[in-house]
Each structure stands twice: as C-alpha cells, then as structure tokens.
Amino acid sequence: MLSKIKKEILKLLDLKEANFSMPPTSEMGDICFPTFEEAKKRGANPGGVAKELANNFKAQISNFKLIDKVESFGPYVNFFLNTAELSKLVLENIDENFGNNNIGKGKKVLIEYPSQNTHKEFHIGHFRNVCIGNTILQVYRASGYNITPMNYVNDFGRHVVKCLWGIMNSSLLGIQSLEIETAENKQKILGEIYAKASNYLKEHDKEYDEELDDLQKKLESGEEEITKLFLETRKWSIDGFVELMQEMKVEHDSIIYESEVKAQGQELVDELLSKKIAEVGEGGAIIVDLNKYKLDIALLRKSTGGGVYMTSDLALSEEKFQRYDVEESINITGSEQDFYFKQLFKVLELNGFHKKMTHIGYGLINTSNGGKMSSRAGNVILYEDLRDKIFEHLEKETRSRHEDWSEEKVRETSYILTMAVLKFTMQKHEANKVVTFDFEEAVSFDGFSAPYILYTVARINSLKRKFVQENFALVEKDFALFTEDEVKNLVLKISDFPEVVIKSLENYNSSIIAKYCFDLAKIYNDFYNKHSVLNAENEELVKVRLYLSIKVFEVLTKALGLLTIDVVSEM
Template sequence: MQEIKKEIKNLLAVADVKGDVQLTTPPNPEMGDFAFACFGVGKEWQMSPKDAADKIKEKIKDKKSKMVARVETAGPYVNFYLQPGEVASLVVKEIGKQGKKYGDNKSGKGKKVLIEYPSNNTHKEFHIGHFRNVAIGNTLVRLYEKNGYKVYPVNYLNDFGNHVAKCLWGLLKFHKNEQPPENCQKWLGDIYAEASQQVRDNPDFGKEVAEIQKKLEEHDPEIWPLFMKTREWSIEKFEEIFKQLGVKHAAVFYEKDLKDRGQKMTDELLFKGVAEIGEGGAVIVDLSKYNLDIALLRKSNGAGLYLTSDLPLAVEKFKKFNVDESIVITGTEQNFYFKQLYKILEIIGFNKKLTHIGYGLVNLKEGKMSSRFGNVILYEDLYYEVYEKLKMESKQRHADWSEKQVNKTAHVLAMAALKFDMLKHEAAKNITFDIKEATAVDGFTGPYILYVVARINSILEKAKDEKIKAKGDYELLDKPEEKQLLLFLSQYEEIVSDALREYNPSTITRYCFDLAQKFNDFYTKHSVLNAENKELIAARLQLCIAVKNVLENTLDLLTINTVEEM
C-alpha cells in the first residue's frame, strides 16, 4: 500500500502539492481507487477547491505512471484510477515474498513493552471474563511483536487478598473433613462462592474471615500450610489453562511476595507526607484535587489492600525488565482505581509510561458475572459446551472421519469461535456471549473465517489434482472484485499499525471478516478453475494463495489456528 501511495504522491508533487498529503478511499469504486481532497491546497493557492482539483489534473494528466491508469476530478477531489495488473503484480508478489512476515513493520524497533494479563486470583474460578482478558492480551502481544517491539508478557496472581481468607474460612468451617475432588481449583471456587453467600447472610462471620486474614498477614503456622497447598492447586490449574490458550508468561509476580514491601512503601508515603492517617486510623492518599477522591492504602486494622501491593508491583516490573511501557489489562470497573494508582506513582516521582486497558464485562442473560455470587460461567464449562456442539456438527458433516480428526477439528473450531467472539467487540464494551451465534459458519464469526480458508484449500487441492502449471498473467486480473480484493490485501500493514495504536484487537477481527467477505464476493462472481484460459486460472490461483496467506496471518494475530477441511 505504501508503494502505491508513494507513486500517487509523486504525481501530486509534480503539480506542486506539498506537505503532508492525505489520500482517502472514495465511497464508490466507480469514483476511483484513491482520492485527494483539494480544500487545503485551494486555500493555499487562493482558489476554490474545485479549481485546484482541475489545475492538478491538468498538470499530471499526461504524466506517465505504471501504477496510475488515469486521473479524473469530481468537484473538489482528484480521483486516481489504478492499473489492475500493476496492483496485482505488486501485491501478490509482495505477499508471496514476505509470507508470514507480510504486514510486519519496524516502528517498535529497539523498544520494549511489558503486558500484564490476565491478573487472575487464586482460590477463585477462571471464568469467561478471564478468558476475554487472555484473548485480548494474547493478541496485543502478537501485535506489538508484529510492529517490531520486544514484548514481555507477565502475570500477577492475586494470591493473598481477602478472597483467599474467605475461601480458607469456608473450607475450614464447612468442608474441613472432605476429600478434595479431582478439579481442586473448581472446588475452591465453589467454596469461595458459598463462603461469600454465608458472610452476606450472616454478617458476624465477617469477623471470623478477618481473623483468618490477620493470620495470613502474620504467616501464622496454623493457617500457612493450608494456604500454600490450596494456592498450589490454583496455580497448577491455571498453568494447564494457559497452556491450552497459548499463553507464555516471561514472569509471574505474586501478591504474597509484595505485601510486606507494600506496607513499607505505605510507611514511607506517610513519612513523606504523601499519605496521611484517615478516619479510624486507616492510611489514605487524598487525591481530591485531581478529581480522584480518596485512595485507601491500608485498612484501619493494619491489613493491606490491592493498592498496597500494586505500588511495589509497578516498581518491580520496571526493575526486572527495564521496559519503555508497562501495560495492565483488567475489567473496566477498575479504570478509576488505576487512575488513582498511576497518580500516586506520579506524585512520588515514578515517571514511567504506564497504560491501563480496560475491557467490558462478559454478561449472562441474567446479568453480569460475579464470582462473589457464584453465577459465573467457567471457561472450561463454556469450552466444553462449544466443543461438544461443534464435534457433533463435524460428525454429521463427515461420517467418514476418524474420531481423532473429528476431535481435532472440533477443538480448533471451538477455540476460533470463542476467541473471535471475545475479540470482535471493542475492548471497553460489555458483551453477551451467544453460543449459537458464535459457532455459526456464516456471519461475523471465527468458524466463518475458517470456512473461507478451508474453501481456498479445496480450490488449491483441486488445482493440484488437475496439474495446472501455466504462468499467471496478472494483467488479466482486471475485474472490479479482483481489484478491490487486491487493494484490500494491500491495506494489511496499515491495519496492523492502526490496531496497535488504538490498543484495539477488534480492528483485526473486522479486517479478517471483511477480507473473507470480499473473497467470497469475488469467488461467487468469477470461477477460478473454470476461467477462460490457463493464464487467468493461474493468476486467480495466485490471488487465492495471497488471500489465504493474509487470512492466516490475521488469524495468527488472534492466536487462532486453521483447519484444512471443515
């Protein structure tokens, strides 16, 4: 795309158009492939935009260009019509040459970034909200890498908060003599949900939970071994889930290792006058003058909070990896909290680039998920439900497939359905997962994209069987649908840059879907294997390969695999 735009800009330079030239895409292909608005140059040249457009056309209409076939005006716009064969030759050859590296750029060369996700809690369920966090985090890691950055994915496990005390209290009070089931982590999550309900129904139980929390803070030998054993149950299960989801953390930070440092930092903030003693003896930081209210650093009973640990965590991450930017991904309900955290760090002179990306909640039909109330959909339960549905459908379509092939295909399709659905919305938006919609092989879904890739595989396999060996003539790719498809392929590098600049993986899912749609539009109107001559067949096969490569590249950014056949 940059090479195409460069040639157009060179033509405009001949017409004395200077400065930052912005090219746009006309709303209708009949109006050209690129347009240049003459409002700015009209003002500069002291004439109407329409007259400026006419003047530009007159100056460049006779200039020879391999890429630009002709130039027209439409009111204040200069419209450029490209030579289809040149576009095809440039785009198809470049994709073939670059392969999986197509779309890569070096904008982040020499820069390092740390991305913390999914920041889940031990002793609680790994639900589909966490899964959305992982889907966003994985894609941001790939986007940063594709833009040339060195990326350090890390996790911060909240293994020492009030939720741990509540879970351990519930285990000791109601399940002390029970034999843990095979899925210990799920059992802990159920106990946590039960304990939360019990504390709500019986407020006096809160004092017992507080006593457990106090013992944890003191590393009391009466509770510490149980804490460490149950903590390990959670960590082992999380590692199993992360392996399935393709998460590879460069490091894991634990709240239990930061609590004491956080308490020392709190004392230092008190000494420096940044923090103060608030009502009841709690330690606070008054951020009212920044419209950030009061930040609570330490409870009146001396116990720490999330903020107590997050302050030293921010310092530790930069100390360990020395990055240019540190990113944290959490739910949008924590947006205000991170503004408070980053403001406190700014006040104490921690001048680093800190970014918080908030994502919307994943909703059920009865409302938002909350593991405090137990009405959550666990990631594993949802995966199994989607997997079983797609497994049954695969069996129905392919009675001749082996059980192994059915299971493998169903797994890939399930991951595509789940990940794509989590990523197709802008991160900050709340979503409601609909299993029927997410698993459909038509519409804005992961399985639909995989279906298009499988369709291309089928075309290429048939071509191989027919031993088509003619040399493709790109000049023959002159149909409107072919040209639009080629131009859309050329936009991929810009899409990759845009998605990263906006921290928005949904940009990739939209491009992926639109590319699949444009290919289907082309394929519906124009035969590949039964085209008029062998040269055209060969050229269209090369176009098919280019589309397949870019679709697979976009899916790779989403950490979605493909299947040869559906």
Template structure:
C-alpha cells in the same frame, strides 16, 4: 501500496496529500481529501481538487486508470492488472507481509490476565487473555521485544472467604476432581452466606490474620488450595496459547507495599486521613482521594500495586513501556495509581488498557454472586456442538482426527467471538453464534481458508505470477484492495490496542474472496493465464488470512 502511491503523489505534487480508501466504488478506489489543503492555501476545496486532478493526470502514473474531481475530493480509479502485479508480487515474495521493524530495539512488558486464586476462571478472564495475546503478537510483528507477565492476587480477602467456606460450609472435606472450579463455587457460596453477618465477618478476619502470620492449619490449607488454583490456571492458559515469562504474586510483595506507603508519608505524597487511614489527595488532578492503607493498618490493592510497579522496574529496568490489561471498571483506579507513581518520581511509562465486561444474557457476571460463565463450560458447549457437526460431515474420519479438528474449531470460535467487538465495549457472549459457519464469526473465516485449500489442491498449486495481468474484474479488484490494506490494518490495531480491527479485517477479506469465488471460475477459468492469476490470488488470500488469524492466536484447519 497506499504508502507507495502517497510517495509517488508527493514527488509529483511536491507536497503531502490525504489519501485513503474510498467508501464505495462509485467514488473510485482511493480518494484525496482537499479540506486541509484548502485551509492552508485559503482556497475553495473544490477548486483545489480540480487543480490536483489535472496535475495527477499529467503525471501518467501507471497504476491510476482514471481520475476525477468531485467537490472537495479527487477520486482515483486504479488499473486492476497493475494493482495485481504490485500487490501479488509484493505479498508472494514477503513472508512477513504486514510486518514492520519500527519497534526494533524497544521492549514492552504486558501484564495479563491478572486473575485471583480461589476463584473461577471465567469468560471475562478469557477476553483478557485474547486481548493480551493479540497485543503480544502485534508488538512482535513490529519488531518489539515483548515480555508477557502475570500478577496473581493470591492473598486478598477473597482467599479468607473461600477458606472460611471450606472450614464452615464443607467441614474441611475436599473434592476429588475439578478442584479449581470447586474453589470458585465455595467462594461464591461463602460470600453469600457471610453477607453482613458480623460474627461470620469476624471469623473471616481471624482467618485473614492467620494467613498473614503464615503458620498453622489455615496457612497449610491455603498453600494446598492455592496450588489447586495455579495448576488449573496453567492448564487453561496453555490451551489458550499463553506462556508467561514471569509471574508475580501479591503474597510476595504485600509487605514491601507497606514500606512504600511509609516512604510516601515521609515524602508528604501521602498523609493520614479521617479515622487514621493513609490516603493521597488527588482532587487537584480530578482523581478524588486514593486509599493506600486502611485505618486498622491493613493494606489494599493499591498498596500491593505500588510494590508491583517497583518490582517490575527492578526486574525489567530497560523496558520502554509497561502495559496492564484489566476490565474497564478499573480505569479510574489505574489513573490514580499512575498519578501516585508520577508524584513519587517514578520514571517508567505505564499504560492501562481497559476492556468491557463479558455479560450473561441475564446481566453482569459476578464471582461473588456465583452467576459466572466458566471458560470450561463455554469450551465444552462449543466443542460438543462442533464435534457432532464434524462427525456428521465426515463419517469416514477417525475419532482422533475429529477431536483434533474440533479442538481447533472450538478455540477459533471462542477466541474470535471474544475479540470481534471493540475492546472497550461490553459484550454478551453467545455460544450458538460462535459455532455459526456464516456471518461475522471465526468459523466463517476458517471455512474460507479451507475452501481455498480445496481450490489449490484441484489446481495442483500452480502459483506463478504469469497471469496476474489478466485480473481485471471488479470482484478481483475488491479482493486486491483488501489485501493491500493489511499493513495499515495491523498498525491501526496496535496503535489503538484493538483486536477487533484484525477480526473485522479477516471477515472483510474472507467476504471479498467468497464474493469473487461465487462469481468467477478459478480452476476452470477461460484461459490458462487467467487460471494462473486467480490461483495465485487465492493462494495469497489464504496466506494473508492465516497470518491475520495467527495474530489472533487462531490455528487454521485444512478442511472442515
């Protein structure tokens, strides 16, 4: 709607205008800012606003009910009935409302969540997956071909520490269940036990050497425990709606990374630093010194990531952009990596998206210290609470139905809670808040959808456009304006790599509907045509909410 009106104003005025939604209804529904025009024309912005208001009035645009100039702004008040006809007609006949094909023919590779074997799957990984899923869905919505991939660090120092713990702390005794979680606990215990003890560090180094030799009892233990981790990851990722097109492993590319480091030395991109380590001096770019190889010849994360970039290019040669999603603490590291690739004539657009940490109420999580919040723990806590709530509300439901509904509600509460804040911000995940049915939560949005389902059942799904011209109340206009924003909202979320734009929109749209619902009768409206119009408005609100929730990988429920 906004773009359509911009085009009409451009045709009328013969130049572009800055048109946007007004911050409050006293200033109209839409506003034109005249600052840029004033700068171009060397005139007073208030004078330009007054002139524009007069010209727009003369245009007699059907959708504009009133025009006024206030200082440097032109405020436009829209006709609710005409707005309803335009918005509801457009949305009702467009299953792909909010979509756009500007990405058609382009391909994007998105790597996430890039977890480590032999460690827990915690809520930090959960936030990574939530962000990645939204980006995959948004890119698809705009016509891109998307390839979700994963890169798993299955060969780092953390693996050697975990195997040391199994060998020296547990005497090789294995658990009967929850093996992936057990590995994470062993890693944390081993890290704390090893500390700065030189003898224990030497034991770990010996285990690392045996790993790299790929033979012997240590390597057999590694293969078995690695499989435990991967099976655990697959189960959780499937539950969260993530399916990778391909998974890369550090163990497969570590040696290739060393060859690339040698090539960088030959090209004089890399050089020997103090103590014999191989580095790339990036100080001229404000990126300090990057380490590619330790003085003892061992590789580092950068070594493997150089090989991974080449492997991605080989497997996906026609990708337009390759995206990595990691914690914000790796922002600087990826700037170094991308600069080294650039210096090595690597022609492949790469983007890093950093997200804030998920904290405990007591502070930052750490796998090494063992104070992590596991995904399973959070899921179980939320599920148990919501299961009891659902059982109390619906004593007539079967246990199967309660469990099915509760699972959807649980995932909705968790996913929404992980995405409700701007990606760059650190968050403290609150289990209690995620189960709330009011406020800025996923369950509030799902409750709104369930409420509309109930309305539509009572109305016998009488959804025609015959009564949209009857929609004239302020609350109806607010709801219509929210619906009209959806296309721009999706685009903004993608441009900024920010899922919270979608969660905030879901909340705002749900709030607008509930405000409309509490103040006006729908099924029992004063006239049949008004009932028809309000039923259609309700139905389309539900469809847009469901569409937005699908972007967040959240399923709706028929009733709560």
C-alpha cells in the same frame, strides 16, 4: 503498500500531505483526498484546486503505471488504480514477513495479563483478558518489539481469606470435607467454595468480620496452620491455571505473586506518609487525597493496618521496571478498574515514578439474561463449561457433515473450531464494549463468526489440493488477466494488512485484526462466488486466480495467527 502509492502521488503533485481515504463507491475511484486544507493555504476554492491538481496529475500519468485515471469530483481528487499493476505490486511482495514492521525495534515492553485471582474459578471474563493479551502481544512482536509477557497472580487478597474460611467452615456451606479432598477439578471447587462463602457472609452481614480480620492477620503474619492450608489450596489454583494457559497458548516469561510484593508495598505506603504525599484519614486508614486531580480519595492501607490492592500495586509497578528493564508496562483488566488505574498512576507520579504505564480496559461479559457476572454471586460462566458446550455442538455438526472422517479427525477439527469460536467472539468487538455471548451467532457458519472465516480458509485449501492433483505449475502469472472489480477490491483489502497491524498496535485494539479477518474472508467469497477459479475460461486464468487465492490464504492465516487462532484444512 497503499502508503507507498500515496507518497508517490503527493510527490508528483508537490504536496507535503493529504488526508487520503476510500471513496464511498468504486465508481468514484479507489483512493481520494479532499483539497480543503490546500485550498485554505492558497486562499482558493476547493473545487478549483481539486480540478487543477487532477489536471496536473493527468499530465504526468504516463509516469505512473499504477494509476489508470484521475478525476476531480467537487473538492475531491479521485484516483482509479490499474488492477493488473496493483495486483503485481501487492501479491508479489507477500512473504512470511508481510504485515511486519520495525516500529518497536530495540524497544522492550512488558504486557501483564490475565492477572487472575487464585481461589476463584476461571470464567469467560478472564478468558477475554487472555484473548486480548495474546493478540496485543503478537501485534507487538510483529512490530519488532522485545516483549516480556508476565502474569501477576493475586494470591493474598480478601477473596483468599473468604475461601479459606469457607474450607474451614465447609459444613456451614453444605459442603463435605471429603467432597473437597476428592474433587477432580480442585480449582473449580475452590471457586464454588468462594462463591458460597461470599453469599453466606453477605447474608450474615458483619457477624464474621472479626473472624475474617483475624484470619487475614494470621495469613499475613505466616501463622503455620493457615499458611499450610493457603499454600496447598494456592497450588490447586496454580496447577489449574498452568493447564489452562497452555491450552490458550499463553507463554509467560515470569509470574509475580501478590504475596511477594505485599511487604514492599507497605514500605512504600510508609514512604508516602513520610513525604506527606499520603495522610492518615478518617478512622486511621492511609489515603492520598487526589481530589484536585478529580480522582477522589485513593486508599493505600486499611485502618487495621492491612493492605489493599493499591498497597501491592505500588510495589508491583516499580518491581516490573526494575526487574525487566522495560520502557513500557501494559496492564489488561476489566474496564471497571479504569478509575482505579488512574489513581494508581497518579500516586506513583506524585512519588516521582515517571515510567510509561498503559492500562487497557475491556468490557465485561454478560450472562444471557443481561446480568453482570460476579464470582461472589456465583453466576459466572466458566470458561471450561462454555468450551465444552461449544465443542459438543461443533463435534456433532462436523460428524454430520463428514460421516467418512475418523473419530480423531472429527475431534481434532472440532477442537480447533471451538477455540477459534471462543477467541474470535471475545475479540470481534472493541475491548471497551460489554459483550453478551450469543451462542447461536458464535457457532454460525454465516456472518461475523469464526466458522465463516475458517470455512473460507478451508475452501482455498480445497482449491490448492485439487490444483496440485492437476499438476499445474504456478510459475508464470499474467496479471493483465485481472480486470474485474472483485479482484481489485480483494487486492486492496490484502494491501491493507500492514496498516491494519500498525493501527491495532497504536490503538491497543485486537478487534481491528478480527474485523480485518472477516472483511478479507467476505471480499474473497464475493470474488469466488462470481468468478470460478478452477473452471476459469483458460489455464492462464486458472493459474492467476489460484495464485490470488493462495495469497489470500497466506494473509488470512497470518492475521488469524495474530489472534492465536489455528486453521483447519477441511470443514
């Protein structure tokens, strides 16, 4: 919306471009731009140019209803918008497509997430990956892209070997075989076995290395007994993942397993050797020397002949483009893999693979004592454990607030709030930031939190219910009644939504959407606390303020939808 206003301003002033921004205070206007570049072109003083441009606009202001006045302030030209005209322009253009754009029309993009490992627990680091992936996917769809959401499951790495070894040697870990067979949550017990096996093997240094190498070879060669155990335990993991993905509203079009591309990856390593892109390194490992690109040494194959992550990822990268015919592939992983992906993309480039590949790295989740989580160390915060803890707290809170509610309504509302808390907290900070999960802050009904935002939505829902009961008609709206600064601030924030979506798209940044949701809720509450809606001075003012509230509801609900956050009707 504002972009159209800015274009009209430039047209009236006969300028090709200007760096528009928001003035620091409303007393200085609603939008402004500096004249440094224009003054440089003219060889003139910026302050003088600003004054000249302001005067030129004043001479034509009668042709521009959206601008009440224009002033120069030093080197800046400041514009004051007409609240009534702005409200009419913005609010009457809000429909189900508001915020959508056609930037990606006709373009196909693949988003790979969360790329979790089988035979490990699903912790909140994985969940942050899911949240970011879900939002990036929704933002791309809102921008007209044809999206293929895909999951790459690492079911063949060293972690699998350690877990299988742990099952075969469960007595060494203090785990009874019956305990494994009868476990209700088999995915969870696999994670426990992996953590205990990793710690046990670490304590015994290299004592079991040969045994693990032998197990790895048997797994890769398809030895019957090991393959049977592998497939059975992999199914435990996958069944658990499917259930969790449904809960998190993840819909993958396809899943590729590492075991499917491992052999193809080995062939690519041989190809790189034959082209002399790769070489035999110290000890017999296959490497690519990337030092001249300041990317160190990339390991493609172990000296034992076994594959590594890059072995499979080389094949996966090519497979994604061949199978899905996309223009771009986006990978979402922890930011500790940033360097690895630079190496991977460079090796692919050296081999003549020139497709658009993007890596989005996100910061890890710290435990409450500030320590880094590790599946090997067994100090991860499991997603299901945190979800249940938040649900228990919010269920108690909801029940105390609404003693008259049915048990079903209490639990349903508490569950929606729980998922909102989890999803919002994982995305309220930029992806590359490390997050320490603060429980009290996350579940608070005040501040930068999901409950605060959802309470705002519920508040507007309450207004709508009361208004319908009064049987008013929302047909005629007198926008001239809008004179308050709080209204203008609110309408301006609403008008930002389409550009917020584009900014999130261009920066692969879901936190921009989360921040917008909070800002819009806060500005609405500022308006609501100062200006009564249902008890306004007259019926016409009630109608137009409620209309504004409903439009806030629509935009806020859509923005939350991009975060895959549902709303509640009451809180």
